[in-house]
Amino acid sequence: MEVGECEDLFPSIVSHQPSLMQLHGKIDKQEFMDPYNHIMVERKIPQLKGKLCLGCFEDWLLLADELTKETFFLHRTLDPKLKVLLPPLRGESFDHLGSCIVSSSPTSHRCVVTFVGRGRDVILYCRPKMNVSWTKVQVPIDPQGYHSFTGQAVRFKGKIYILHGSILTERVVVINEDSLLNGDCSWTIIQMPNRISGWYHLVVSGHDMFLVLVATSTLHLGAPTACTIHRLRTSDRTWMCVKSIGGSVFFLGGIQSSALPASQAGTQRDCIYVLNQNYGLLHGEGVYKISMQDQAVSLSLYLKRPRNWICKLCWLMPTRVNQSMKSKRETLSFIHSIGTDKSNGTHVHKEKNKIEKCKTDISRAWADVPIELVEPLLSRLNLADSLRLSSICKAWNSVSNLIQDTNVYPWLMYFANDSCLWRLFDPVFGKEYSIDMKWLGFRKNLTFHYSKDGWVLASKENKHLFLINPIKGEFICLPDLDHSRSTAMSFSSSPVNLDCMVFVVWLTDFQVLEISTWSPGEEEWSKMSFDNESGLYVPCNPVFTRGEFYCYRPNGELLVYNLKKKNLQFLTIKAPFEVTTQNEIGQIITRIMQCHLIEARGDLLTVFRERSKDPLRIFKLDQQYMVWREVDDIGDLTIFLNEKTSLAKSCPEKRCRNLMFLSGFADGHCKSSPSYSLQTNKYYPEESYHIKEPMNCIWIQPSLKALN
Known part of the structure; x- marks a missing residue:
């Protein structure tokens, strides 16, 4: 099969913009979801049948066979010649595998593939083409077992940062990658800036690492109600609250989180697309879009049917930027306007033109208008206009006493x-x-x-x-x-x-x-x-x-x-x-x-x-x-x-x-x-x-x- 033919098996959105992919293992069809245009596309890709996606790294997909537990890297072109084998994950549950971290290109002899556990303090790692099995390391951070890895981790400047906690994430565990490979797994702890009932995400963008805290209405329900972003200050390992993410766009949730410049993401800057972390339990709806510019949230992608585990959903970043693609940035400034639809606006405009053509006699004072004609207006006015009405002249002050809380x-x-x-x-x-x-x-x-x-x-x-x-x-x-x-x-x-x-x-x-x-x-x-x-x-x-x-x-x-x-x-x-x-x-x-x-x-x-x-x-x-x-x-x-x-x-x-x-x-x-x-x-x-x-x-x- 030619490379070009393989590429055509993916929807076009995969090449031009970030999208969400779900592989269903034994099911023939794969789903590709567009968070910008709110659409889903189903495809039958033979190379992905029976596979689960464990990660996406630039032009490579990390796949696993749900039945045999075989794992391997496959190039995004789906060319069978561009395949890097990994040791099988026999004896391991995919549900207990959290984020996967790849140190360099899978074709490099220096590449190290690392998995962090979900619900347990365990790390798995191997070197492609060099190791025949995975090395399992138990990290005794909490020997009593009350807290464990949440499954979310990133690699930043030679260190692995892992979210750790129980019901609420309480800390970030920092492990030196070299010490892990040398058999001396040492770690340090970075405390959370604050604790919330919601979702925690680590994401690397450029030369910075961010911690995104997305609060929800309750622990297991609801759209985002607040979002705060902290940038790691590496000098003293403290979190600094920031209002902007530097013109980037974050794609959070699923099996890993990613960041892109807005020009490459093809959407407005300083916004976050976040996958509801609880939808696997039938509690969520899909992807929400958070605009940091006006602190607003909207539903960006609606999942029509429930998914069983979030680890099967993966963000795919575009392999190349379509230079002809125009920016899809949205206008977010709130508009001061009156009316609820276009038809009302047209009607108001016509009436305004009629009034301008009329000659009004303004020689008489407002006080001459009988109070009996003023009072019926109150039931048709909003609160602000009712208060203004009573201040037009002294004779109308009495109408303010007629304004009730019931109105x-x-x-x-x-x-x-x-x-x-x-x-x-x-x-x-x-x-x-x-x-x-x-x-x-x-x-x-x-x-x-x-x-x-x-x-x-x-x-x-x-x-x-x-x-x-x-x-x-x-x-x-x-x-x-x-x-x-x-x-x-x-x-x-x-x-x-x-x-x-x-x-x-x-x-x-x-x-x-x-x-x-x-x-x-x-x-x-x-x-x-x-x-x-x-x-x-x-x-x-x-x-x-x-x-x-x-x-x-x-x-x-x-x-x-x-x-x-x-x-x-x-x-x-x-x-x-x-x-x-x-x-x-x-x-x-x-x-x-x-x-x-x-x-x-x-x-x-x-x-x-x-x-x-x-x-x-x-x-x-x-x-x-x-x-x-x-x-x-x-x-x-x-x-x-x-x-x-x-x-x-x-x-x-x-x-x-x-x-x-x-x-x-x-x-x-x-x-x-x-x-x-x-x-x-x-x-x-x-x-x-x-x-x-x-x-x-x-x-x-x-x-x-x-x-x-």
């Missing part, structure tokens, strides 16, 4: 790049506002957690907690609390109320549930521990109603904490749907879904969605019979969904009734929020790829009391 709708609050501006987007009226938060002083690295009554519970560096009122310009410092292990938090009411309580749920281990509470005037947190025999976590923030905090659990159970009695009650309620499923290898696992708990007019609602393309399902708690009942009509309510705070509000606008707004922006711009209609059971926009969500955003309902 104020939630706004989506998020950061504006790295400035001191916080953005507020009104999805009902399609308008955006800015708040200058210089007075706060510590805006950077601030994370939103929950909001109520115009106040936001936020933290800095996973330790310092604050209650902030961005509209009134007030904040309250709470006692320090290491919430890196917390699963959910909320508060009962505005902290100006003495009976306000901040409520935090911890999962200290699988058998103990800890609750921490704080009220204004207290100098430290009150802590209580409860048995957690089921081992279930709290997938969404609690809500407060009727003097009690309610926490939902995946099995349908409710945890109820009474604020006055300070006791915790477990309400055993059957889950609203089947909570377990069977994966492709026959294991029974718990279905983890996107979950929202909402208080609406004294009732408890739950909203579920397993994957972004699935319908949103709403259940209401029947408090008489204590069962969850599905509803398909919420009347005049409008629901605002967010993983941190979800709100329900009565809305007089007919177009917003029976509607759920999702946090984010449709088509990537501040023109409209994505939504789901219960009437049509459809999303707008229909494709998840058109939705971009700020990683750190939250719904906040302004309180008019804060403006007085």
Whole structure:
């Protein structure tokens, strides 16, 4: 077979841009996935049948026969003459093999191939064409076995850097490659800059090594909610937080991570494509795109069916750069605009032209307009315009007293790049506002957690907690609390109320549930521990109603904490749907879904969605019979969904009734929020790829009391 014919077996995207490849072992077909255009291509490549990919190194694929455990390098041209044999991996499980590191070209006599373990402190290495077997080295970093290699490792300046930890990665183990080959495996430890509930990635880009921390909503669920990047300072082996990755593009996850200059990657600079680390357990959807320029995330590649293990997916970097390929950089600056679609914009433009042609008599004062004509306007105006209306003249000041909190709708609050501006987007009226938060002083690295009554519970560096009122310009410092292990938090009411309580749920281990509470005037947190025999976590923030905090659990159970009695009650309620499923290898696992708990007019609602393309399902708690009942009509309510705070509000606008707004922006711009209609059971926009969500955003309902 000619080389050119072999190359044609791969889709064209493999040669021109980064793509994701999955080999299914015994299955005939191989999949190649395009994260830019959201497409998948299946091919039958005889040379790859029955093979698993263990790594991709420039022009070479490291393959293994799933049946015989034979391993070898094969050139990307698939030419059988360009093949380098390795010792077979008999006796080793592919599932326990982590990242593979290659020191140089497989054709070089100096080449060393190294595997790090996943879930065990083991390293395998060999020299191609020289060794007949793999050398196994046990690295006794944690003799008790509580912590182990996570499977992620990179080679940087003659050393091997390996992520090490248990549930949360705690350290980076550094092993000198020469000492490993000489039989004297010595190591040093570099501590993490901070711990998160999410994904950790090491990636080498140019002459630097980066540690990427991608936080998720809970330990095993959700799209990225925050991303921080640290560059290793080799002089003292410390991590330095950076805001940019130097014009590069990172491709993270799978069996290894890679980096390319944006010009070669064919996409915008300073962005990260990251594979959901948990999709093998049916918990994820595919590849997410993180833009560091505006701290926004979008779903870049949707995996239609679950994959069993992440080690079978590999990033393929282009073998050559197509010089004629134009850059596909996207415009990421948020646009200040009004309206939700093009048709409305055209209508507004025509009306504006008509008004300009009209001659208006402006000789009369605004005060001459009867107040009876002004008052009906309030129900048709957004909050900002209502306040402006009352300030036009003294005679209209009285209308401000008619503005009620019932006419104020939630706004989506998020950061504006790295400035001191916080953005507020009104999805009902399609308008955006800015708040200058210089007075706060510590805006950077601030994370939103929950909001109520115009106040936001936020933290800095996973330790310092604050209650902030961005509209009134007030904040309250709470006692320090290491919430890196917390699963959910909320508060009962505005902290100006003495009976306000901040409520935090911890999962200290699988058998103990800890609750921490704080009220204004207290100098430290009150802590209580409860048995957690089921081992279930709290997938969404609690809500407060009727003097009690309610926490939902995946099995349908409710945890109820009474604020006055300070006791915790477990309400055993059957889950609203089947909570377990069977994966492709026959294991029974718990279905983890996107979950929202909402208080609406004294009732408890739950909203579920397993994957972004699935319908949103709403259940209401029947408090008489204590069962969850599905509803398909919420009347005049409008629901605002967010993983941190979800709100329900009565809305007089007919177009917003029976509607759920999702946090984010449709088509990537501040023109409209994505939504789901219960009437049509459809999303707008229909494709998840058109939705971009700020990683750190939250719904906040302004309180008019804060403006007085």
